[in-house]
Amino acid sequence: MTVPPKKRQEFHDLLRVRYSKCLEPNECCNEEAIRSHSIQNATSQQILAKNGHVIAPRPLLGGGRAPEIEFKRIGRNQASTFEGLCARHDNDIFEPIEAAPLDVQDPQHLFLLAYRSVLKEVHAAWSSAMMLQGVFQNLAESDPSLRERPNDAGMHAVSQIINAYKCYLYKRKVDQAFLEQQHDRISHASFAYGDVGPSVAVSSLSSLDEYDLPDDVPRVALNVFPLSGQTHAIFSYLKEEESCAMKFLKPIIDAKPFDQRVLISRFILERTGNFVMSPDYFDAMSNEKKRAIKSFFVRTIFSNAPDLTSPHLYLF
Numbered sequence: 001m002t003v004p005p006k007k008r009q010e011f012h013d014l015l016r017v018r019y020s021k022c023l024e025p026n027e028c029c030n031e032e033a034i035r036s037h038s039i040q041n042a043t044s045q046q047i048l049a050k051n052g053h054v055i056a057p058r059p060l061l062g063g064g065r066a067p068e069i070e071f072k073r074i075g076r077n078q079a080s081t082f083e084g085l086c087a088r089h090d091n092d093i094f095e096p097i098e099a100a101p102l103d104v105q106d107p108q109h110l111f112l113l114a115y116r117s118v119l120k121e122v123h124a125a126w127s128s129a130m131m132l133q134g135v136f137q138n139l140a141e142s143d144p145s146l147r148e149r150p151n152d153a154g155m156h157a158v159s160q161i162i163n164a165y166k167c168y169l170y171k172r173k174v175d176q177a178f179l180e181q182q183h184d185r186i187s188h189a190s191f192a193y194g195d196v197g198p199s200v201a202v203s204s205l206s207s208l209d210e211y212d213l214p215d216d217v218p219r220v221a222l223n224v225f226p227l228s229g230q231t232h233a234i235f236s237y238l239k240e241e242e243s244c245a246m247k248f249l250k251p252i253i254d255a256k257p258f259d260q261r262v263l264i265s266r267f268i269l270e271r272t273g274n275f276v277m278s279p280d281y282f283d284a285m286s287n288e289k290k291r292a293i294k295s296f297f298v299r300t301i302f303s304n305a306p307d308l309t310s311p312h313l314y315l316f
């Protein structure tokens with residue numbers, strides 16, 4: 001899909017104006033965004049944390065070398081945060097799942113878990129678009145001819161702006177469902193495992209690039225968290241994207257419990273960056289398992305690797 005020039009300009013303006021502002025569903029709030037938790041801090045992260053810390057993947061940045069990550073111990077108050085909502089909207093929107101225990105049978109609670117994953121991803125897509133656009137503008141200031149001919153920096157920026165625009169359109173659908181309290185516009189596939197200790201928590205929205213929709217790709221949110229002695233994994237998708245989502249989810253639904261956990265773990269490592277692990281679980285992993293997980297995570301940063309197998313690729 002290409003974004004028509006006028007729309008692109010409008011979206012550009014919106015992106016510039018609303019970046020760092022609150023992404024509440026009516027798009028009227030002018031309060032600055034605060035650091036919100038995408039993974040529940042009060043319950044999930046508290047269960048996982050040790051001495052107030054969790055383990056999260058962090059990129060190792062270095063001039064021009066191949067991408068690398070490390071699993072780093074970070075304070076749970078800093079883990080998996082995003083600046084997408086002001087304090088008032090963060091509280092108003094998510095109060096039902098922050099002020100009371102999470103109920104995985106409650107459609108509103110499940111909707112809000114998915115909604116938070118969507119807001120986090122939209123914010124991440126907007127941040128990338130702004131950053132790449134900034135890089136392009138800096139380059140074009142010293143070489144104005146870049147504005148006249150195709151070039152890598154310009155193409156990267158345009159492609160990220162298109163991605164941010166698509167994410168934004170997706171968010172608008174979920175915003176609408178939120179405003180109309182139509183929680184059943186998002187469907188869920190839930191899995192729960194009682195025989196594993198607390199190990200990992202995830203909040204993500206991922207595109208299923210292997211399937212096509214007119215002008216877009218389908219998306220699924222994934223939330224994984226420990227609760228009441230079980231590890232829950234909940235995939236959420238727009239009802240209108242159900243046929244694609246179910247094609248993707250069927251192998252997981254049909255698998256035996258251990259294989260389900262492996263498939264969901266691969267999904268986490270392959271398609272999400274926003275997860276945290278329990279330090280106790282991480283420290284108990286063999287070095288071989290740590291190496292396998294890290295190497296799979298890095299190997300799949302730019303493309304999925306369905307043929308890459310290892311007995312170590314499970315996180316819970």
Ligand SMILES: [Zn+2]
Pocket residue numbers: 022023024029030031085086087088089090
């Ligand atoms: Zn607000």
